[in-house]
Amino acid sequence: MLLLTMAMVLSGLLLPGMRKNKIWRATLTPLASIIGSGFLVIAPLLGYAVGSWSTIAMLLIVLLAYCIGWVIRFNIAQLDKDANPAAPLLKVIEHTSKFTLSIAYLISIAFYIRLLASFVLHAFNMSTHIAIANSIATVCLLCIAITGVFRGLSGMEVAEEFAVSIKLSIIAALLVGLTAYQFQTPAESLFIPSAPVSDPIHALRLLAGMLLVVQGFETSRYLGSAYSARHRIQTMKYAQWLSALIYLVFVTLAHSLLPISNSSPSETAIITMSQQVSLLLPILLTVAAVMSQFSAAVADTAGFGGLFHEAIKKKHSERTGYTVAVCLAIVLIWSTNLFSIITLASQAFALFYLTQCMTAWLLAGEIQATTKRRWLRCAFTLLVIILALVVLFAIPAESL
Secondary structure, eight states, X not given: OHHHHHHHHHHHHTSHHHHTOHHHHHHHHXXXXXXXXXXXXXXXXXXXXHGGGHHHHHHHHHHHHHHHHHHHHHHHHHHHHOSSOOOHHHHHHHHHHHHHHHHHHHHHHHHXXXXXXXXXXXXXXXXXXXXXXXXXXXXXHHHHHHHHHHHHHHHHHHXXXXXXXXXXXXXXXXXXXXXXXXXXXXXXXSSSOOSOOSOHHHHHHHHHHHGGGGTTGGGGGGOTTTSOHHHHHHHHHHHHHHHXXXXXXXXXXXXXXXXXXXXXXXXXXXXXXXXXXXXXXXXXXXXXXXXHHHHHHHHHHHHHHHHHHHHHXXXXXXXXXXXXXXXXXXXXXXXXXXXXXXXXXXXHHXXXXXXXXXXXXXXXXXXXXXXXXXXXXXXXXXXXXXHHHHHHHOOOOTTO
């Protein structure tokens, strides 16, 4: 049943009509990044943080992420009307947001590919061979750079397309398997929390850090060289809707598999637990993990290329951006312990979202309707406060 589900979904996603669909292609980049390295670890992490409140916590996370996505979509629409806003403060905030996001992208690209190498070596019981892992990561990054330089964004999307299609087909098989498992061994309750959270403040700080698990929708903003503002706004919504549905269903169904433990889970925890459902799932999930890291790295490389293009404003400058991103990521892989600086990337992403809310607050001042302007500024102010708390007090999910 698992193999049949995977084959049906994969064949559907690789149909020529689907592959040539511009809406689907524009959806792939944000979707690849949202369902990235955090997907497989989110259920164990939520179980560790809030126990039986996992589904409700996941719902709050995706709702906050969607609100932030709404802010970025507002910015896309407003800046499309005025590509060169004159307000000095707005320009400073935009430059700051791009700088923080570029740092986050560089660390994330290196981290995703290095984690990919770790999963590959883990499958062959060679996890301790650091030099081999770094070499595998370097080769993967060079392949991404070569594809980006010679094929541009369209070539990057083809690489993403196959990785995301394989990943989504395995996720579909996983959800079918978990559903069947629930029918065989039904939990007492899938949705109603069975016990209070022991330390609510600590749990909230952990949940604030998990906002970065569903990060990635912002890549749509920096695909302006290939897609119109309307397409980017529309496809960002599709990516967030689909990813939110997948996360909520997965967290709900996977909760009954999780052991009761006070120790922080590893990134391979769900792969081990999936043996309870089917002996085939650990193999499929290892492939999904590799595809997740690869597609997320490609998506963030595309995002960095878009940032570079906005900064340089020259034809094909995004291809130079891909090269810059890969070269710096390779330097990070060989010179730094990425697990020790992933916290910096988490904080940089949160700070980027904060600056985007500030940008939206300033852009809302250009709206003529007084009531709408006030309502928007109140909403943006509330999000600024929430994200400031995330930046200051969140405990980043370092294992992601």
